[in-house]
Amino acid sequence: MRTILCLALACSALLAQRSAVDEGALRAHLAFLADDVLEGRGTGQRGGELAVRYLETQLQVLGLQPANGSSYRQAVRLAGIRLDPAVSTLAFEGPRQVSVPALGTDLVMGAASAEPVLAVDAPLVFVGHGIAAGGRDDYKGLDVRGKVLVMLVGDRKGEAPMPLCCQPENYQGRWTYKFEEARRRGAAGALLVHTDASAGYGWTVVRNSWSGERFQRAGSGQAGAMQGWITEAFALRLFAAAGQDFRALAAGADNRAFRPVSLPIRARGTLRSAVRSLEQWNVAGLLPGTDPALRAECVIYSAHWDHFGTGPDGAIYHGAVDNASGCAAVLALAEALAARPLPRSVLFLFPCGEEQGLLGSSAYVASPLRPLAQTRLVINLESLNVVGPTRDIGLLGSDDPATRALCSRAAAASGLVITPAKPDPAGLCFRSDHFPFMQAGVPALSPGFSLDGGWDYLGDKAAAQAKAADFMNHYHRPSDRYHADWNLAGLMQQVRFALELGRLAGSER
Known part of the structure; x- marks a missing residue:
């Protein structure tokens, strides 16, 4: 009996060692990265540089090797574009009237490439959903x-339901796809009609994202074109001025038989922007594998690391959860x-x-620090649970049988069940850094x-879900701040x- 007890205690100690993640250290990293001193970790801002320096220092302290030769940094060349609203104009001239949208209230806009002056x-x-893929x-x-x-x-396809899984072919609902398709077809611009349901977030998120400097990978822009969003309320007025019922046309666009509708309206104006070239950084450290036969894989x-930094009004977008x-x-x-x-290397x-x-994950996929063909699995951690413990774990990403089998085993070992697949109308699967890897x-x-959302929380489930849903009131806003009383059990x-999951992927032959 004593021998059995000793073995049980040894197994318990081994299990604890295998799950040794220091919550205190994690909380300290979280508090610092979301602190005012990092100024919201903005792309091209001082706070972003501080974040990069902090991350590479922490990797060095842990004894990880620089993943890019002698450097923990991988350069990503970007172009920055900041619209000057004081001297930029856009009006829509129709047969009945001229509609002048209020910038920020009705419309956000910008040049599709790094051009100081763009005449529209x-x-x-x-063009409905603007989709030209998948038989549509x-x-x-x-x-x-x-x-x-x-x-x-969005990507409603009339007779088809919203997709349940995260397949690259369902990417056509994302706003990035819309702009990409407009570029492929040589359009002079693209305006997306926002609704909370189709975008997955409110107009405030769009406005905040477009109110400061926007960035794109150097050389990736579309010269001579504009991009932007309009509210549904403005779309109703604009289409009415063209003698059309916007809601009727939008409903008809769900059908695959939809045909484009030319509007008797011209967009006229001038966009004036400050532009710059800059270098930003992916940060990466390598833990070499222990097995000579497997360490080439990772x-x-x-x-x-980025968020929105300090806004034009001086507000800090802390990005604590995100x-x-x-x-x-x-x-x-x-x-x-x-x-x-682990036997395999870990990056x-x-x-x-x-x-x-x-931008950074796409740049990595284009110039990987480890061969993509030898990358066993990417586990991307994004906007994690600060509400409380759950019975389940949600999965956005690849659904191939081998990967999902590993996930099932990891969930069982962690005392969790995998959340059942459900519709993804907001395109969440395509909004995080795992997606460029999936595309590759x-x-x-x-x-x-x-x-x-939709987690099976322990305890007062309704209260926890309400607290989780409240995060959308802070998403991409200055109020996404760290709170010392957060319950980090989840x-x-x-x-x-x-x-x-990483141990399984990094060990099995």
């Missing part, structure tokens, strides 16, 4: 060169794994520019993405799941 003079055409063609052969496209956000843990929580988790995982390396990656359209064919997941569940 083009007719409008409504909303353009029906229409030549849209020289036209400004008005598009709906598992990646990632979390974007995504100081993910960065803190990856640092805690790095500490745990550095003490017990700890902190991409830049996620809030600007997954690398298995990738964002486990426990809190914006996914976040620690997510981190332990990620640790177990």
Whole structure:
């Protein structure tokens, strides 16, 4: 009996050691990364530089190797574009009236490339969802060169339900796809009609995202074109001025038989912007594998370090949940794994520019520090649970059988069940840094993405879900701040799941 007890105690000690993630250290990282001193970790801002320096210092303290030769940094060349609203104008001239939207209230806009001055003079055409993929063609052969496209956000396909899983072919609902398709077709611009339901967030999020400097990878812009969003309320007025019923046209756009509708309206104006070239950084450290036969392969843990920095009004967008929580988790995982390396190598990656359209992760995929073909799994940590413990773990990302089998085993070992798949009308799966890896064919997941919602919380489930839903009142706003009284039990569940999943992916032959 004594021998059995000793073995049981030894197994318990081993299990604790295998799950050794330091919550105190994680909380300290989270508090610091969301502190005022980092000024919201803005792309191209001083706070972003401080965040990069902090992350590379922490990787060095843990004894991880620089992942890019002798450097923990991977350069990402960007172009910055800041619209000057005081000297920029846009009006819509129709047969009945001229509609002048209020910038920020009715419309946000910007040049699609780094151009100081952009003249706009083009007719409008409504192209429904603007999708040309998967057997659907909303353009029906229409030549849209020289036209400004008005598009709906989302990917409703009439007879088909919203997708349950995160397949790259369902990407067409994302706003990034809309702008990409407009560029491919040589349009003079694209205006997306915002609704809370189709975008997955309120107009305030759009306005805040477009109110300061916007960024794109250098050389990726579309010269001579504009981009922007309009509110549904303004779309109703604009289409009425063209003699059209916006809601009727939008409903008809759900049908695959939809055909574009030219509007008797021209967009005219001038966009004046300050532009610059700059260099930002992905931060990456490497933990070499212990098995000579496997160490050439790797598992990646990632979390974007950027948020929106300091706004034009001086407000700090702290980005505590989004995504100081993910960065803190990856640092805690790095500490745990550095003490017990895996047979395969592990890369700890902190991409830049996620809030600007997954810029850093896309740049990494284009120039990987470890071969993509030898990347076993990407585990991306994004906007984690600061509400409380749950019975389940949600998964956004690859659904291939081998990856999901690993996830099932990791969930069981962590005392969790996997949340059943459900519709993704807000396109959450395409809004985080795992997605560029998926597009490149690398298995990738964002486990426990809190914006996914619907968690099976322990205790007072209704109260916890209400608290979680309240985060949307702080998402991409200055009020996404760290609170010392946060219950991190749910976040620690997510981190332990990620640790177990990484151990499985990093060990099995």
